[in-house]
Amino acid sequence: MSKNLLAAVSVAALMSASSSAFAQEPLKIGFLATLEGTYTVLGEDGKRGFEVALKELNNMAGGRPIEVITASTDASPDSAVRAARKVVEQDKVDIVIGPLSGSEGIALRDYSKTQPQVTFINGISGAQETTFVNPSENFFRFNMDGAQWSAGLGEYVFNEKGYKTVATIGEDYSFIYTQVFGFALGFCSAGGEITERFWVPLGTKDFGSIIAALPDDVDAIYLGLGGGDAVNFLNQYQQAGGDANLIGGTIMVDGTVLNSKGAAKAALVGVPSSGPQADDWDNENWKKFVKDYQDAFPPEARFPTPALMATGYYNATIAMGACMDEVKGDLSDGQKAFRQCLANLEMDAPNGKIKLDENRQAIGTNFITEVVEDAEGNLSNKLVKVVENVDQRLGIDKAAFDKIGLPSRDVPECKKEY
């Protein structure tokens, strides 16, 4: 047994040693997503987006065949670092695509600094800090952060929906802080007031008491939950007879929740929200991407339309492919030319134009949406409004934005002027 193992390992070692002599050496890509835990469904859709992109690239990048090494995380920072170490240090990948969740992104930004020979392209993680504080030279993010995904939502619910007071409830970690941050900046400067902010641990499954603690004298409740937590909340909220107006965070009304099995999601019909895509956007690139996604998987193995995780991983992979083609597969000199290309890339992505700022963070398009139910009872996000050119400072100038502070449980403070 051990003899066989030894033989296999030495053959593998010989093969990898000899193949480096060829120009057609495969490009090794480490793929990280949450394929376990609360965010499993989200990770699975991210993987689908990644696969659609690979199919479009014909599994080749810059003339080199792509070899994928998948590693699973569970939305915790340490699981992300463990998975990244595995693909980087053991499998020796050239490029890492991932991670999916907010705090994972911050952890991988720090890890990427210790591995300058590898390029990290973010999957869809959306904490602000990842690219805003101490950004890493080799960490690129082609998706907007949680605050950018909230751009325009606060103004919309204040002006169009007429909600003057709002309480927020969210999972207690960086991505949701960032989402509430973006919502609060818009909502408070429009004149609204946030009365209370509830934070629950990620992975909370019994919301009974928190639902009872929600104030009943506010106009609406902002929900910053995702995955299984979101489904549990909605289910128990209906059981408790809740009937307040709801506002959804980006992953609260994402395809992963809208397509859950059972009646819980019914509470979401009519809920306004915002995020980096709208299911019914009338745009050529978006329609093509939706069709490619639908063609790539049988209906029971996918969502009716791609969720934002699929879009994020798709964009990251397509960006990688485009730049590999431009440098003709040459990653020498510490991947310098490849990174140069990524930094200057302007993408005509399915969800609008994307370019990177000086921190290698996306400037992109945001969509205000409302949840609608079709004749068969399927839920989807209907486009209400498009907000273009959303940058990481949400149009606020640098000095004023820095003064607000980093998103946390009680930052930003709710006031009219920032």
Place this chain on the structure above:
Amino acid sequence: MSGFARRHPVWSVIIVIAVAVLLWMMFAIWPKWLTELIGSKKIFLNALFNGITLGGLYFLVASGFTLIFGLMRNVNLAHGSLYLLGGYIGYMFSDWTGYWLIAFPAAFILVGALGIALQFLVFRRMEGQDLRQTLVTIGISIVMADLMLWIWGGDFYNIAAPSWLSGPLETFFVTAVKSSGDLVFLKYPMVRVVIFAASVVIGVGIWLLLNRTRIGMLVRAGVDDRDMLQATGVRIQLVFLAVFAFGAGLAGIAGVVGGTFQSVAPGEDIRFLLASLVVVIVGGMGSIPGAAIGALIIGLAEQFGSVYAPTYAVVLTFLIMVLVLAFRPQGLMGRA
């Protein structure tokens, strides 16, 4: 009861006072200072009742776990997988037939049958080898988790409660008085009331089964001295099979309950395994009343934690476990 009061006079007084305060907090209309101190009565009552109903769910899972451990000394770390499987089976049957109640016998029978298969094919062959059994059950739980992910995917499943169970129930607890003098009554989710009632019925049922029937007598004798029971000519393997099937079936039922007021998804198996381990460690390994008390304490701690100290809610249950291990390592109701 009076014996306890005579032996522990101080504790008795404390318990009586605590119960009196609790009853007063439940039924009285709260004065203003109390509301200012700890928030509205609605929040307190909800946390209390939610803690009790969550405890009911934990009891359903943990009672099977503790029963199996008590009799067979088998720490079945695949218990969480049985819970999750019960949830999926319950969803399929209720979705297929349209009757929520069908989900319970279906989950009980199918998961119970799997329990029989596990005991007959696996555990019977490694009797008395604790470490081996523990490792094998971990292995089984990993394989089952992957199989379930393969069959049902990573989606979230919600078992739909029938319409007579959805929505809130108006209770007779007064939470506040409006300025007009009208009383505001507490509204409480109907489904949680029913779930709690069901777990009480099951709990009492298990107690009666164990203490009032011949089978129960065999099981209790087996817990005390397995070898001696076997020597008296009882076919102990049959008792083992029955207990394993029953414990597994209970986990299956708990899965249906959990799927109704929470959700069924990958990862829940580990969560409920952990919960039942904590419950059983706090309550005492192998004791059904211990499982009930442990489940109640852990459920209440989670719910009160989630409203009054949200940041530390996760730590609280483990803190309780540490305290119990430090001062009463055999568990609250466990025998030394």
